[in-house]
Amino acid sequence: MEQESSGSLISVIITLLILVTPLFFAWLSKRKRIKVEAELEEARQALADKAELVSSLQRQHASLQEKYAPITDMEAHVQHLLSESEKTAVSRISEGESALEKAQKEANELANSSRLQADRVINEARMRVQEINAESNELNTKANQKLKDAKEKAHSLTEEAHVEANRIIELAQAQAQEVAGAAYDAKQKADSYASTIKAMKNTIEGYKDDYIIPNHSVLDDLAEEFSFKQAGEQLKQVRKRMREMVKHGHAGDCDYVEPHRRTYAIHFAVDAFNGKVDSALAKVKHDNYGKIKQEIIDAFALVNHNGAPFKNARINQSFLDTRQEELKWAVSTHELRQIELAEQREIKQQIREEEKARKEIEKAIKEAEKEERILQKALEKARAELASANEEQRMEFEAQLADLESKLVEAEERGQRALSMAQQTxxxxxxxxxxxxxxxxxxxxxxxxxxxxxxxxxxxxxxxxxxxxxxxxxxxxxxxxxxxxxxxxxxxxxxxxxxxxxxxxxxxxxxxxxxxxxxxxxxxxxxxxxxxxxxxxxxxxxxxxxxxxxxxx
Known part of the structure; x- marks a missing residue:
């Protein structure tokens, strides 16, 4: 039974399908046709629009052709002119090439001529330079010779001066010896021994306060405007003179006849003396001029005393004077330097003081201006209140107004005083x-x-x-x-x-x-x-x- 029911159901379904399928395909065909017709209608409409657009563009083209006909004619005219210009340009280029070739030929000729002239000028200049160099060398040779002669003459004069000075000293000593005889020798020895004893005593016991001379006293002979730089130049000159005396053998003397032994003994004495003096000069301070001066004198006495066994090897008085002059300028330089430093410190202090004064004045001006603004506002407020005050309040406001006006005047005066001090330095x-x-x-x-x-x-x-x-x-x-x-x-x-x-x-x-x-x-x-x-x-x-x-x- 169940199989028969299933078979009949299938038969019904197949029958329905046979009946429905033609209807479905008919509906589908109609729907497709409607869609195609709609698309075809849209295409026709679009074609009509494009046709209208083409027609419009054609009309515009005709209008533009009519409007811009002169420009079209001008283009033709320009084309004609360009053609003519090209012909003219070709002709001109040909002419230019001919002219250029000619100009190059002339330029080459001119260059060759100029080169020959330049070579001639250069050769003349070289010859002139050689002549000038020869003249310059000759002048340099003459100048060097003159300088050499001047140096030799100066050296010769210096030597003669030293010889003459020594001769005068020896003559004076001989005359003193002749007049005083043994008494002169005794006096010299006594002076030498006294100086040596004094030097030894100072060396052993120290200089203490016995030789205090204010360093500032060395400036007494200088002009007021004499500067540290000028003193330094003088110090350099004295030291140069001192070295020259040592170099040329004028710093010391000796009684040896043999040159080698004489030179050795003099160098020994001079080195010993200079060592002591240099050590003393290195200790220059603000208050020891007298002590160092005595140290130099003592060094002179001790070296001359110790040089007696070496045929009286000794330091000349002129060299002692030179080294004492060196001390004077060394102390002067030191003192003037201290004075300049003090002046610089004073100037810096004055600048700081001026800066403080300026800031103080500026602060006072600002404070006075601020106080004036506050008082002005207070006055305006007081005047407004006075205008609207009754008879009873009026006296109180008038007193307040008078007090504010007095304070305003004081503030203005302070501001003016500060401003005046700022303007007049x-x-x-x-x-x-x-x-x-x-x-x-x-x-x-x-x-x-x-x-x-x-x-x-x-x-x-x-x-x-x-x-x-x-x-x-x-x-x-x-x-x-x-x-x-x-x-x-x-x-x-x-x-x-x-x-x-x-x-x-x-x-x-x-x-x-x-x-x-x-x-x-x-x-x-x-x-x-x-x-x-x-x-x-x-x-x-x-x-x-x-x-x-x-x-x-």
Whole structure:
């Protein structure tokens, strides 16, 4: 039964398929046809659009041809001109080539001619150079010969001068010997022994303080404007002269007749003397001029004494004088160098002081401007409040307004003063101060500052470098402070505490004398404090006294 049911079902399905399949294919064919027709319609429409576009372009082309016909004609004309130009260019090129060939020929001829002329000029120049070189060589030879002759003459004159000097000395000694006889020999020996004994004593015991001569004294004979560089040049010249004396045998002498032994003995004495002198000169300091000078004199005495067994091998007096002159210029160079360094330090200090003053003034100007702006705003506010105030409030606001106006005037004056000091660089204050605890009574420092607050400068001076603060006796404002300071320094130059470096600005005098000189400058509004408070110093003395009394008790 089941097999029969399955077979009938299959038969039904096959029958349905036979019936449905033609219908499906008919539907599918119709759908495809509709799609093809639609695509065909779109193609026709597109073809029509393109035909219309072509027609439009043709119309535009015709219009453009009509519009640009002159340009087309011009192109033809230009083509004709180009053709004509090419023909003309070919003709011109041919002519140019002919002209170029001709020009090259002329140039070659000119070059050959110029080369011949140049060769001739070069040969003449070479001959002239040879002539000039020959003349130059001749002049050099003559100049060298003149220089050689001058050197020989100078050497000969120097030799003659030394010989003449020695002859005069020997003659003087002979005359002294003839006049004084044995007494002269005894005097010479006594002087020699005395100098030798003194030199030995100094060598053994040291020079101590017996030969103190201020180094600064060597500058007394020099001009004020004499510089360190000039002193250095003088030192070089003296040392050159000293070497020349050694080289030519004028530094020492000896009684040996045999040249070799004589030369050896002189060199021995000169080397010994120069060794001692060089060692002494190497120790030049700020305060030992007298000691070194005596060391050189002692070296001269000892070397001459020790040279006696070698046929009186000795150092000449002229060589001793030269080396002492060398000492003088060495000390002068050292002292002038110290002075220049001190001046440079002072200039740097002055620059720093000026920079501080400038910054202080700029700060004061800015602060004054700021204060003016604040006061102006406060004034505007006060005026506005005054305008709207009632009768009872009016008096209070008027008083406040008057106070603000007064403060504004003061701020403007401070600003103007700071601006004026900034514009005029010579305005400033000259101060007179003392420090009894540090320097004693009647010692005053007279200095100058351009600070807007000059007391700041005095406070700086009383820093850790001194044990007590300075007392201010006068703070003198001046339109030309540097000139006033310089005049006071000049008037009290003799009272300067530091005679070597007066730039220290300390003077030992009375305050009354300083006040009298200042009053002669016709300055107004100068307040003086004649008694020094010296509070720290006096309190320190009181404490020290109390401690001593306590210890005694």
């Amino acid at each position: 010579r305005r400033g204050h000259v101060y007179v101060i003392s420090n009894i605890g540090s320097f004693g009574d009647n010692v005053f420092k007279i200095g100058m500052t351009r600070r807007l607050e000059p007391l700041d400068r005095v406070k700086e001076l009383g820093d850790a470098s001194v044990p007590f603060s300075f007392d201010i006796h006068a703070m003198i404002y001046s339109e030309d402070a540097p000139t006033l300071e310089k005049e006071l320094h000049r008037r009290f130059e003799r009272e300067s505490v530091n005679k070597i470096n007066p730039r220290k600005e300390f003077f030992k005098t009375s305050l009354a004398e300083i006040r009298q000189v200042v009053e002669q400058q016709n300055l107004s509004d100068v307040h003086w404090t004649m008694k020094a408070e010296a509070a720290e110093y006096r309190e320190s003395l009181a404490i020290e006294k109390a401690q001593q009394e306590h210890n005694v008790a």
